[in-house]
Amino acid sequence: MQQTLIEKIVQRFVVKHDEIVHSGDYVMIRPKHVLTHDNTGAVIPKFNEIGKMTINDPHQPVFALDHNVQSSDEKNLAKYAKIEAFADKYGIDFYPAKTGIGHQIMCDEGYAFPNTLAVASDSHSNMYGGLGCLGTPIVRTDAAGLWVTGETWWQIPPIAKVVLDGKPAPGVSGKDIALALCGLFPNDEVLNFALEFEGSALQHISIEQRLTIANMTTEWGALVGLFPVDDLTLEWYEKRNQTIKKRGLMGVASDKGLTVHPRINGTTIQNLKEDRLIADPDAYYSKVVHFDVSTISAVVSGPHGLKKMYSASDINKKEMPINKAYLVSCVNGRYEDFVAAAEYIKGKKVAAGVEFYIGCASKEIQKKLEREGLWQNLLEAGAIELPPGCGMCIGLGTGLLEAGEVAISATNRNFKGRMGVKESEAYLGSPLTVAMSAVKGRIVADEQGIHKPICSIEESPKIERKVSTSIRKGFPEIVTGKLIYCPQDNLNTDGIYPGKYTYIDTMTDEQQAEVVMENYDPEFVNIVHKGDILAGGFNFGTGSSREQAATAFKHKGIQLVIAGSFSETYKRNALNNGFIVIECADLINDLRKAFTNDILTLDTTLQISVNFKEGIITTVNKKYSFNPLGDAAQRLIIENGLLGMIKNN
Numbered sequence: 001m002q003q004t005l006i007e008k009i010v011q012r013f014v015v016k017h018d019e020i021v022h023s024g025d026y027v028m029i030r031p032k033h034v035l036t037h038d039n040t041g042a043v044i045p046k047f048n049e050i051g052k053m054t055i056n057d058p059h060q061p062v063f064a065l066d067h068n069v070q071s072s073d074e075k076n077l078a079k080y081a082k083i084e085a086f087a088d089k090y091g092i093d094f095y096p097a098k099t100g101i102g103h104q105i106m107c108d109e110g111y112a113f114p115n116t117l118a119v120a121s122d123s124h125s126n127m128y129g130g131l132g133c134l135g136t137p138i139v140r141t142d143a144a145g146l147w148v149t150g151e152t153w154w155q156i157p158p159i160a161k162v163v164l165d166g167k168p169a170p171g172v173s174g175k176d177i178a179l180a181l182c183g184l185f186p187n188d189e190v191l192n193f194a195l196e197f198e199g200s201a202l203q204h205i206s207i208e209q210r211l212t213i214a215n216m217t218t219e220w221g222a223l224v225g226l227f228p229v230d231d232l233t234l235e236w237y238e239k240r241n242q243t244i245k246k247r248g249l250m251g252v253a254s255d256k257g258l259t260v261h262p263r264i265n266g267t268t269i270q271n272l273k274e275d276r277l278i279a280d281p282d283a284y285y286s287k288v289v290h291f292d293v294s295t296i297s298a299v300v301s302g303p304h305g306l307k308k309m310y311s312a313s314d315i316n317k318k319e320m321p322i323n324k325a326y327l328v329s330c331v332n333g334r335y336e337d338f339v340a341a342a343e344y345i346k347g348k349k350v351a352a353g354v355e356f357y358i359g360c361a362s363k364e365i366q367k368k369l370e371r372e373g374l375w376q377n378l379l380e381a382g383a384i385e386l387p388p389g390c391g392m393c394i395g396l397g398t399g400l401l402e403a404g405e406v407a408i409s410a411t412n413r414n415f416k417g418r419m420g421v422k423e424s425e426a427y428l429g430s431p432l433t434v435a436m437s438a439v440k441g442r443i444v445a446d447e448q449g450i451h452k453p454i455c456s457i458e459e460s461p462k463i464e465r466k467v468s469t470s471i472r473k474g475f476p477e478i479v480t481g482k483l484i485y486c487p488q489d490n491l492n493t494d495g496i497y498p499g500k501y502t503y504i505d506t507m508t509d510e511q512q513a514e515v516v517m518e519n520y521d522p523e524f525v526n527i528v529h530k531g532d533i534l535a536g537g538f539n540f541g542t543g544s545s546r547e548q549a550a551t552a553f554k555h556k557g558i559q560l561v562i563a564g565s566f567s568e569t570y571k572r573n574a575l576n577n578g579f580i581v582i583e584c585a586d587l588i589n590d591l592r593k594a595f596t597n598d599i600l601t602l603d604t605t606l607q608i609s610v611n612f613k614e615g616i617i618t619t620v621n622k623k624y625s626f627n628p629l630g631d632a633a634q635r636l637i638i639e640n641g642l643l644g645m646i647k648n649n
Contacts, residue, residue, distance in 0.1 A: 002280030004159050006194050006226055009134045009277065013117040015151050023194075023286070026155045026630035033060055033111040034138070034146045035120035037102045038067040041079045043121065044086055046144035050646050055090045056150035061143075062111050063087050064095040064102030069389035070397035098387045100362025103127045103330040106135075107211065108240070108362065110263025114229045115277050119152070124330055124412065126218045129197075129226040130211030132233055136194075136224050139545055139569060141576045145642050153575070153632040153642075157194040157223050157568075160287040164201035166294030169449030171312075173340070174209025175332055175410065175430040177293050178216035179301045183309025184455050185220070185289065191539060192568050193286070194224035196279065201293045202227065207236040208336040215331040216412050219306050223568055229276060237269050247364075288458045297449035300408070302427035304416045312445035320427070323405040325356045325438035326419075328386060329393040332410035332431050333361030335368060341435035342374035350382035351441030356434075357399045359386035381439070392419050401426065408437040469613055469628040474638040477613045479580075481533040481559050483606040485591055488520070491536055492543035493570065495520035496553075502546045509555040516552035521600035528601070530557025533608060535591055537563065540581075541570025550574035550581075560610065562617070562626075564588035575633055578641040582610070584617055584626040 003011065003020065011021050015028040036043055040063050055061065063083055068076050080097060087094035095105050103124055106112040114132030119125060121143045128135030142152045168177065195217055197210075205213070210227045217225030227233075244261050297312040310318070327333075327341055338360065350356045358378055360366040366388065369375040379385060384399065391397040393411040401407055401420025407427070409419065414426035427443055436444045471477045488495075498519045501507055517524035528534070534553065540563035541549060550573045553561060560580035574581045595602055609618040615628035629637070639645035 002283050004283040004285065005196050005228065005277060005279040006134060006159055006224060007156065007283070008279070009115060009117055010154075010156055012115070021156060023156050023159050023284075024627035026153060026633040028151050028632045029117060029154050030151050031060070031119045031146070032113065032116040033062055033106070033118045034143055035062045035064065035102050035106055035111070035118070035122065035125065036143050037064050037122060038079070039121055039140060040083045040086070043140050043143045043147070044082070046141055046643070047147050050144060050148050050643055052148050052646070055092065055147050058091040059093075060150055061092045061147055062095075062102070062106065063092055064099065064105050065097040066101045066388070067390045067394060068396050069097040069387055070391060098363060098389065100360075100364065100388045101330045101333065101390060103215070104333070104361035104365075107131055108364065110261065110268070113263060113268070114233060114272055115275055119146070123218050124215050126222065126225045127211055127215035127330060129214035129217070129224060130207060131236070132227055132229040134224060134226055135214075137568075139572050139576065141547075141642055142572065145646050148646055153636065155571070155627070155633070157192055158286040160190055160193045160195050160289060161285040162195050162197050162289045162291070164197060164199040164205070164291055164293050166201050166292040167204045168201070168293050169297065171298050171432060171446030171448040172293070172296060173298075173430040173432065174205060174212035175216075176296065176298045177205075177209075178213045178219075179299045179306060179309060179428060180296050180453065181291065182216070182220050182306040183299065183301060184291070184453055185457060186307035188221055188539065189287070189457055190289070191221035192565060193222045195222050195226065196285075197225065197227045202230065203232070206336065207232055208334045211334070212331050219412055228278065229272065234269070234273060237264060237272065240264055241266065241269060284460065284463055286460055288460065290456045292454040295450070295452050295454045297447060297451040298430055298433055298445040299451075300427050300429045300433060300443060300445055302414045303425035304414065306414070306428065311451035312447040312449070313451060315443050315445055316447065318443070320406060320443040321441060322354060322408050322437055322443060324399060324401060324407040325354060325434050326392060326399070326407060326409040326411060327431055327434050328357060328359040328391055329411040330361055330390070331412040333359060333365070333388070335365050337410065337431035338365070338369050338374060338378070340430070340432045342369070342377040344432060344435045345381045345439060346377040348381055348439045350438050354438055354441055355399060356381075356383045356438040357386055357392065358383045359391055360388050363388050383438075395419055408434050408443050410434045469615065469630060471613050472631065472634045472638060475612070475634040477611065479533070479559055479610045479612070480607060481531050482529075483535055483604045483608050484528050484532050485535045485595060485602045485604050486517075486520070486524075486600065487537055487592065487595070487602070488600070489537035489564075490539045490542050491520060493541055493546050493549035494543055496541065496549040497546060499544075499546075502548065507548075512548055512552040513555040513557070516556050517601070524601045525556070527603055528556060528558060532558055533610070534558050534561045535563070535588060536561060537588060538565045538585070540564070540566045541574075542567040545569050545573065547573045547577055550579050551577050554579040562587060575636045576642040578637050578639065578644065580629070580637055582626050582629070584624050587617055587619075587624045590622070
């Protein structure tokens with residue numbers, strides 16, 4: 001079987017893996033770069049815990065302070081100073097607060113380079129895909145391990161192709177296309193997928209708009225959103241190279257004493273021109289999404305999520321008054337975004353009673369806007385300037401929503417309470433929509449496009465790959481146990497391990513075992529016994545990144561969890577703590593048919609067998625296949641997790 005573009009990029013960055021890689025494989029990878037931001041402060045103690053006290057490759061990590069940059073709180077400033085001192089000690093590229101949002105820096109400074117693999121301890125690392133770089137999120141433990149070893153593990157996700165055709169109507173931006181995808185396919189169709197974009201529409205979608213779409217594949221549920229390298233990509237790098245030459249190398253973290261930029265220069269661009277990776281013609285995609293972008297108008301999503309979508313006409317009819325408008329963040333803080341807003345707002349005024357906040361994705365972008373007079377257009381209209389950073393997108397700094405307030409925002413998320421108090425509402429729209437709404441005092445979107453969406457999604461026939469995985473010494477080839485079934489989909493980490501215990505660091509293993517699933521079903525701990533195997537629903541472990549939601553099962557004596565699908569963060573936390581989780585949708589669907597009652601925790605009395613060598617789960621009368629745990633995952637289990645594996649090696 002030939003490879004997709006994503007599989008080809010992964011192949012270049014796998015470690016000690018002689019076989020052709022495909023979706024579903026567990027592999028060890030050596031990413032080109034790893035970004036951490038304010039959470040670097042939380043990664044440092046994990047690095048110290050490992051005890052090696054050496055950075056494997058100081059050129060691999062990138063630190064960018066961008067989340068709480070408005071705070072002058074003594075503790076925050078001390079944390080920032082600690083991170084900067086750590087970077088200085090080990091020679092790591094460091095970008096101080098108010099330089100820009102880390103994801104923008106990764107793109108502008110060439111860390112996220114086409115046909116390479118970059119990771120970040122932040123969910124919006126998908127954004128790098130707009131430039132043809134495979135970007136995907138990791139958790140903090142992974143980041144610490146990467147600093148020490150340069151490597152981490154990854155299970156290559158199922159891969160879908162997203163075909164964008166047509167030409168966007170005037171007033172329709174990349175943000176509108178991204179919001180439309182989330183609204184037109186709202187049922188987790190691409191949850192935990194890696195997406196490859198192609199189609200005739202790409203010639204009409206600029207790199208900045210691709211970055212927006214790739215960024216918001218996170219909100220669509222995906223782990224990767226990758227665009228191909230084409231003439232527009234190469235043109236962007238040629239222009240970027242000229243900008244860097246004019247700017248000079250001052251202020252570029254890794255360029256002290258250099259006369260040429262280390263990542264974006266004539267040589268790297270020429271190499272890119274000669275390295276045009278494309279998917280093989282018969283590569284396998286689990287799903288194919290078709291979307292004609294010419295069939296939508298500008299759209300608005302919300303509140304409290306992205307699954308509710310309004311066309312421009314429908315939202316305008318609502319005449320929804322607003323209190324605040326936001327043009328900020330990594331998804332829409334770029335030059336083209338502000339051009340659209342500034343050109344519209346020139347000569348106009350922000351409506352009385354509306355606060356319009358603006359903040360670029362980087363200081364460099366703001367300076368360019370200032371030189372061209374566009375920034376002044378916005379300020380003269382009454383916009384309120386914020387420094388480059390994440391700010392209210394994550395509920396930090398000036399301008400948060402208060403009780404009863406409504407906002408229109410060009411950020412990527414509008415979850416209840418994220419941008420202020422829970423008793424407020426946030427809608428999402430494009431930069432143009434935000435500017436128009438700020439002037440009108442109500443949510444207004446451009447109605448030029450005809451909104452009659454044409455889209456479809458096709459599932460490909462499942463390919464059964466016959467496997468026979470080598471089993472490492474110390475890893476069980478076969479596990480048997482009694483099956484316990486908890487049928488709920490979207491079982492969140494608070495249901496598994498209540499938030500009130502999360503930050504009690506003195507909780508023993510035994511105490512964790514006593515409270516596991518307390519919020520989901522208080523009877524769970526009385527039904528489950530050591531040696532049982534737990535089956536769950538789909539999107540198991542969604543929610544926060546608390547590691548105890550995995551370790552509590554382990555301490556209870558449960559051998560492993562089988563689910564239809566897992567939150568990717570939950571899966572990483574489980575394996576990083578030496579706990580087995582496997583996905584098998586067919587088994588879960590059959591359990592749903594067999595057990596239709598409303599019992600939260602069901603002792604099925606079934607004995608099942610999980611064969612890790614053959615990738616087969618056997619029940620009384622049926623067998624089910626699953627992607628077996630490869631060498632990388634087995635090592636994690638044997639060594640009792642990622643930190644143990646690093647320490648022991």
